Amino acid sequence: MTNKRIAVLTSGGDAPGMNACIRAVVVASEGAGHTVIGFEHGFNGLLAANWRKLDSKKVHNIIQRGGTILRSARCKEFKQDVSAKLAAKHLDELAIDALLVIGGDGSFHGAKHLSNFWDGQVIGLPGTIDNDIYGTDATIGYYTAIETAMDSIDKVRDTADAFERIFLVEVMGRHAGFLGASAALSGAANYVILPELFTDKETTLKDIHQQLSIHRQRYGHESFIIVLTENLWPEGIAELGVQLEELTGGEVRPVILGHIQRGGSPVSQDRMLATLLGVNAVRCVEQNKTGIMVGMQNNKPVEIELSQTWENRKELGDTLTQTMVTMLNERHNWGMTT
Ligand SMILES: Nc1ncnc2c1ncn2[C@@H]1O[C@H](COP(=O)(O)OP(=O)(O)O)[C@@H](O)[C@H]1O
């Protein structure tokens, strides 16, 4: 087997477990006699030829760290052909055989764009807390973000119960409801507003009011927690809070979890996923594969053409959706006609 020169970068929203993935790539490569370099600040590092050599000493003691030792960035100019050509030139000057891009589907667009101007291998590894990438059951960082959001809901419940208030908890997800669904279910929220379930404001407000009224009748006037995915409520979470106060007569407090969900030490599932994907990506490099994302489906590694990851929309799936409506949004529908 030929020894390869492998480059790796992290791009787009950082996600807990990216360090574990970099570590796996380096350790697996080193064991097979390959050389690894890391570009800093996502695609910016390719444009500025900002790189450093990575070896197992440099990735020692990072598996438990959030963020990314290579830094991340969103690099708007990488969409231009001139940028991809410059990146290709720098990669050739360094005699790189393969570039591994750890990021979301935007970063995979970038990798594909680069491959129009560069003959080396490009391989994507899914890293985003949003879990919105088609072709893999989970993305690096998703499980830790659920844990963080769930912990926050637990804390919100303490004060919500004490004051018998309605709380709105906004989670990230960009335009996908995976994080919201999982956080709401594991945090035992009372209602969830997700892109996949949302129809319109009026229906949602009416539905919440109905669920809240029955909840109050059955359990007394106690707290009610609503999880909301970002970028969804047209006028924003504060306005939704005002509308709910008017409608329900209760006190409403909005909480935006924000970037806290991107931080923290990765949970074991993210460390495992990152490690499995990192090692598998190195195997794909050895097999001269290119233009693919490595992912996991049903606990087995899979290879998906990069364009498939953004041309297809990842669905929440029937099981998650049914469980969610049963436990949350339609929980109090039973017995309504009796
Ligand atoms: N169409 C594209 N062509 C080239 N590069 C792109 C394209 N789309 C995104 N990128 C690069 O990928 C980066 C990360 O994309 P972004 O959507 O912000 O995050 P993510 O990879 O997490 O989805 C962008 O800042 C840009 O550098």
Ligand SMILES: O=P(O)(O)OC[C@H]1O[C@](O)(COP(=O)(O)O)[C@@H](O)[C@@H]1O
């Ligand atoms: O850090 P920024 O630039 O404010 O971006 C926020 C966005 O990044 C995310 O945290 C992660 O998204 P990506 O992984 O697609 O970059 C989204 O949930 C959120 O909408």
